[in-house]
Amino acid sequence: LGNIRECDAIIHVIRCFDDDNVVREGGAPVDPIADKEIIDTELQLKDLETIEGQMVKQEKMAAAGNKDAKVMVNVLRAYKEVLDKGMNARAVTFDDKEEQQAAHDLFLLTTKPVLYVCNVDETSAKEGNQYSRLIEEIAKQEGAEAMVIAAKTEEDIASLDTYEDKKLFLDELGLEESGVNRLIKKAYNLLNLQTFITAGEMEVKAWTFHKGWKAPQCAGVIHTDFEKGFIRAEVIKYDDYMKYKTEAAVRDAGLLHIEGKEYVVQDGDIMHFRFNV
Structure with a gap:
């Protein structure tokens, strides 16, 4: 998680395909929402740890009249309120410039923009499937980005030597460009x-x-x-x-x-x- 803290955005790859040869832990059925929530919870708990570690110190400084600490306490409390509800910190927005800077200085994991990448089977590479649509709906609710990619298909594309062969392969699948290219464009857009x-x-x-x-x-x-x-x-x-x-x-x-x-x-x-x- 320390490495994630230094990143500008998070790309979260989620399994959205059925395959009897790829078994989930405990033999459970494919459940992209549960997989997403597991990661969310881990990141939220880490953010709560950061906030609670800062809270006592900042409250003492604020009580002593430190203006910057008062701003930080407001930010910490706002974040803690949503995290305690099982929501990501990015659900909180600040209009005040001082609060925006204080929020930035915390480097919370769940304030980072996120791109959900739905890893689907080859037949779903163009339009997705019932699993990916669940994630896409959640992404809309969060104000996040989501896209569909078929990792196995991308592996096949990468193995082809010429542009012409790759183009022919994509045409057969009804795709205009590879998932990797679309991922790069989405990531650039996410990071402005x-x-x-x-x-x-x-x-x-x-x-x-x-x-x-x-x-x-x-x-x-x-x-x-x-x-x-x-x-x-x-x-x-x-x-x-x-x-x-x-x-x-x-x-x-x-x-x-x-x-x-x-x-x-x-x-x-x-x-x-x-x-x-």
Whole structure:
């Protein structure tokens, strides 16, 4: 659980398939809700342990007049109330900025955004099944994300050597893309992440950034000097590049944009940063 505390989000894989060769503990029938609740309970108990460990200390400090401690006590009590009811801490929201910061500083496990991945059989890889629909409904109630993936199918896809073979296999299953690709997209969305691209003669590379970041911040992802000495960014939209095929053709079409410090970088932008340190 210590490793989970350092993560920004949780991907919770849940069994949603029948298979007599894969037996649950005690020979019990497949029960995705019970499996989910077991993990939830473990995380909730760990969060309660964290809160109770902080409560006495913070209450003493608050009684002595410490303003930050008073804020923290309010946050701890709000979290404890929902956790005692068997709910996840993410059910609590705070409008006050000081309370939001205090809540963040606790690093509770059940405040982290979660993506439920329903592991189904191959025949259910496209639309899911009765098990996955139960989890999807619970996810809606929690304000969480859920998706369907067939792990065995993904193993088969990974074993194929060429893109053409993989595409043919997906077509036979009625799938547009692999579950791994969909999982990556869901995870990026969950974490509010996007990608920009840099391209040169020697290398093309994708860089991850937080949605809403401006050009200098994205330049800093490559190197802090790029952000400090940022002058401008030359930007090509991904769709324009795919249409015209080369940077020169995009430039000739008048679609290479020069952007300054206030430009909000968009997903898929192809960037060339100008800087001076």
